[in-house]
Amino acid sequence: MTTGFDDIDEIKQYGSEKWYGLKEKFGTEDLIPLWVADMDFKAPQPVIERLTKVSQFGVYGNVKRTDNYYAAIINWMRKRYSWNIRKEWIGAGTRIIPSIGFAMRALTQPGDKVIIQPPVYDNFANIINKCGREVVTNPLIFKDNKYYMDFIDLEKKAQDPKVKMMIISNPHNPVGRVWSMDELTELGRICIKHNIIVICDQAYADLTYPCVKYIPFASICEDFAQNCITFSSLSKPFNLAGIHTAYAIIPNNDIRKAYDNFIESLHLKRSSLFSLVATEAAYEEGEGWLNDVINYIYANLQYMKSFIEAHIPTIRVIEPEFAYLVWLDLRNIATDPAQLDDFLVKKARLALNNGAMYGEGGHGFARVNIACPRKILEAALERIKNAV
Numbered sequence: 001m002t003t004g005f006d007d008i009d010e011i012k013q014y015g016s017e018k019w020y021g022l023k024e025k026f027g028t029e030d031l032i033p034l035w036v037a038d039m040d041f042k043a044p045q046p047v048i049e050r051l052t053k054v055s056q057f058g059v060y061g062n063v064k065r066t067d068n069y070y071a072a073i074i075n076w077m078r079k080r081y082s083w084n085i086r087k088e089w090i091g092a093g094t095r096i097i098p099s100i101g102f103a104m105r106a107l108t109q110p111g112d113k114v115i116i117q118p119p120v121y122d123n124f125a126n127i128i129n130k131c132g133r134e135v136v137t138n139p140l141i142f143k144d145n146k147y148y149m150d151f152i153d154l155e156k157k158a159q160d161p162k163v164k165m166m167i168i169s170n171p172h173n174p175v176g177r178v179w180s181m182d183e184l185t186e187l188g189r190i191c192i193k194h195n196i197i198v199i200c201d202q203a204y205a206d207l208t209y210p211c212v213k214y215i216p217f218a219s220i221c222e223d224f225a226q227n228c229i230t231f232s233s234l235s236k237p238f239n240l241a242g243i244h245t246a247y248a249i250i251p252n253n254d255i256r257k258a259y260d261n262f263i264e265s266l267h268l269k270r271s272s273l274f275s276l277v278a279t280e281a282a283y284e285e286g287e288g289w290l291n292d293v294i295n296y297i298y299a300n301l302q303y304m305k306s307f308i309e310a311h312i313p314t315i316r317v318i319e320p321e322f323a324y325l326v327w328l329d330l331r332n333i334a335t336d337p338a339q340l341d342d343f344l345v346k347k348a349r350l351a352l353n354n355g356a357m358y359g360e361g362g363h364g365f366a367r368v369n370i371a372c373p374r375k376i377l378e379a380a381l382e383r384i385k386n387a388v
């Protein structure tokens with residue numbers, strides 16, 4: 001059992017956006033930062049030790065992805081998800097969002113359309129627009145405090161021959177769903193029927209709570225595997241965003257060739273030394289730490305739910321199925337984004353992500369990052385209570 005999530009002497013890491021970006025984003029530094037999706041916790045000790053060793057060695061030349069690196073990923077997918085992947089399927093990535101952009105440029109044409117499911121991670125729409133493709137939305141349905149996919153709407157939108165790709169967030173940031181076998185199967189059926197390539201962003205998969213099952217979309221059947229690129233990274237589960245550890249899993253030869261050629265054209269195939277070392281260390285020796293941090297965050301979630309139920313019943317928590325993002329329904333306080341910001345920043349003195357940034361259906365909601373020591377969460381909840 002890892003200890004120490006409660007007692008952190010110094011949370012502010014070198015150059016941390018979460019801490020040092022407050023003034024630029026919110027106009028003041030005097031806020032509790034529960035926004036940028038990083039944890040306040042140090043990475044697992046074996047990761048720190050291996051990075052320290054490599055860093056002290058002092059030679060930082062070009063590196064190739066080693067057999068150990070590939071084995072670490074293959075074993076992780078088999079152990080955690082019973083998904084048997086092959087070495088040759090594993091493609092380079094820098095971070096997930098730029099890599100989605102590479103895939104989009106490699107496999108679609110300017111003016112083509114890409115489906116996303118708002119309210120969803122804002123950088124999906126950003127990267128689609130920046131690549132000169134068009135966003136098509138298939139908004140989620142919010143019913144009885146839970147989110148669902150709208151397959152009737154999806155089937156309709158998928159018929160447009162200009163739609164060539166769909167990006168799914170699984171687990172879904174920010175609404176907290178881990179999509180079920182039935183949901184993924186129906187989505188896959190529709191996409192295959194209409195020749196739409198599925199991009200599965202599984203940034204948070206490893207943080208799925210133990211009572212829920214995460215199913216990689218491409219592991220469901222051969223047809224889905226042949227029509228999908230899965231993007232994974234260690235940013236979220238092991239708090240390594242600053243190290244750029246993303247990679248792609250692409251079973252389809254043609255899709256992989258197109259993706260690889262695009263990466264070659266940018267001369268981006270080489271990995272960062274520290275990314276390889278951190279990936280091997282975390283996958284080989286970090287699972288105990290990961291399970292502990294999930295349990296710690298789950299306890300934070302239970303505390304948050306009880307506190308809100310007892311003291312701020314006007315707010316509703318949408319139960320998340322993975323750590324560490326929580327989607328709050330604040331529509332009883334404000335639905336207008338500027339008014340909600342006013343409440344969160346000026347009255348509650350908190351830095352959260354205003355739901356409006358995630359597109360349709362996000363107004364009146366906010367995303368809270370609870371990967372923090374309990375005492376910080378307690379202080380934040382007190383502030384909301386007093387502000388209400």
Ligand SMILES: Cc1ncc(COP(=O)(O)O)c(C=O)c1O
Pocket residue numbers: 037094095096097098121169173201203232233234235241245246
């Ligand atoms: C759904 C989702 N995908 C990808 C990312 C970024 O991942 P990476 O650091 O590997 O680019 C984030 C970061 O917040 C995210 O929420």
